[in-house]
Amino acid sequence: MYHATTTMSEPTQQAYLKAAKRALGLTWDEFAAQAGIHPRAFKTYRMPEHSQDHRPLPALARRSIDQLLAQHQQLMSKASNGA
Numbered sequence: 001m002y003h004a005t006t007t008m009s010e011p012t013q014q015a016y017l018k019a020a021k022r023a024l025g026l027t028w029d030e031f032a033a034q035a036g037i038h039p040r041a042f043k044t045y046r047m048p049e050h051s052q053d054h055r056p057l058p059a060l061a062r063r064s065i066d067q068l069l070a071q072h073q074q075l076m077s078k079a080s081n082g083a
Contacts, residue, residue: 013057017046020065024072035064 011019021031032042044055057065 012049014046014048017057017065020069023069034068035061037061037064 021028024031024034026034028042028046029039032039035042037045041055044053045057045061047054
């Protein structure tokens with residue numbers, strides 16, 4: 001589960017979402033749709049933590065994004081292995 005406080009080894013929620021978006025090669029709206037998150041809610045999750053519009057990423061949404069990343073990694077691994 002994501003906690004609002006971060007350490008040097010743990011990226012902020014905003015950094016996590018930006019890195020995931022970049023890794024998946026999706027637009028924000030595509031990313032939200034594939035994760036099953038309403039785009040308007042998704043926007044509040046990616047706001048800076050100091051923003052009054054920022055909302056913590058729910059654990060279920062985090063798991064959905066982690067699953068997308070794992071599936072993407074598997075596809076990339078298969079593609080690079082010629083499978």
